[in-house]
Amino acid sequence: MKIEHLAIWVEDVELLRQFYIKYFSVSCGEKYVNTKRNFTSYFLSFGDDKTRLELMHIPDMENPVSRGNLKGLAHFAISVGGKDVVNVLTERLREDGYMIASEPRTSGDGYYESAVLDPEGNYVEIVE
Numbered sequence: 739m740k741i742e743h744l745a746i747w748v749e750d751v752e753l754l755r756q757f758y759i760k761y762f763s764v765s766c767g768e769k770y771v772n773t774k775r776n777f778t779s780y781f782l783s784f785g786d787d788k789t790r791l792e793l794m795h796i797p798d799m800e801n802p803v804s805r806g807n808l809k810g811l812a813h814f815a816i817s818v819g820g821k822d823v824v825n826v827l828t829e830r831l832r833e834d835g836y837m838i839a840s841e842p843r844t845s846g847d848g849y850y851e852s853a854v855l856d857p858e859g860n861y862v863e864i865v866e
Contacts, residue, residue, distance in 0.1 A: 743781065743790035744814055746860060751795040753857050755780050758791065761831060762816055784816065813853070815863035821850045824864050828852040 748754045751769075758764045764782040771778050779794040791814070818827060825842050831854045832838050839861055840853035850866040 740787070741789065743792050744811065745779075745792035745794055746811070748793050748795050748858055750858070751778055751780060751793050754793050755782065757857050758782050758793075761827065762818075764791070813861040813863055815849075815851070815865045817865050819866065821866050824850055824852055824866055827864055828854070 755766060759766060759782070762784065764784055767781040767783070769778060769780055775796070777794065777796050779792055782791045782793065783789070784791070818824060821842075828838060828842055836857075837855040838852060839855050840851070840863075842850065842852040844850050849863075851863050853861055853863045856862055
C-alpha cells in the first residue's frame with residue numbers, strides 16, 4: 739500500500755500550482771473543471787513514485803487564516819534528495835520572499851529538514 743494522493747483546498751489554484759512546479763519540479767496534469775459544482779483542481783505528481791498532491795478550489799470558500807492549530811493535516815514533507823539540496827532550496831525560497839518556518843536542522847526523529855510556508859500558508863517540510 740501507499741498514499742496515492744493528498745488534497746488541499748486553496749484560494750488561488752494557479753498560484754499554488756506554479757509554486758510547486760517552480761520549487762519542487764512536479765509534473766502537473768490537466769486542469770479539471772466541474773462547472774456544475776464550480777470546482778477546479780490540478781493533480782501534481784512528485785518523482786518516480788508519482789505520489790500526488792491535489793490542489794482544489796471552489797470560489798468564495800471560507801478558509802481559516804491559520805490552519806496550524808486546527809485538527810487535520812498539519813504538514814506534508816517533500817524529499818528532495820540530500821542535505822545540500824535542503825539547504826540550497828531553503829535559501830532560494832527565503833531569497834524569493836517565502837516564510838521559512840523552520841531552519842535546516844536534524845530533527846529529534848533523525849530527519850534533516852527545513853520548512854517553508856507555501857503562498858497560502860501550508861506548512862511544507864523539505865527533507866533530505
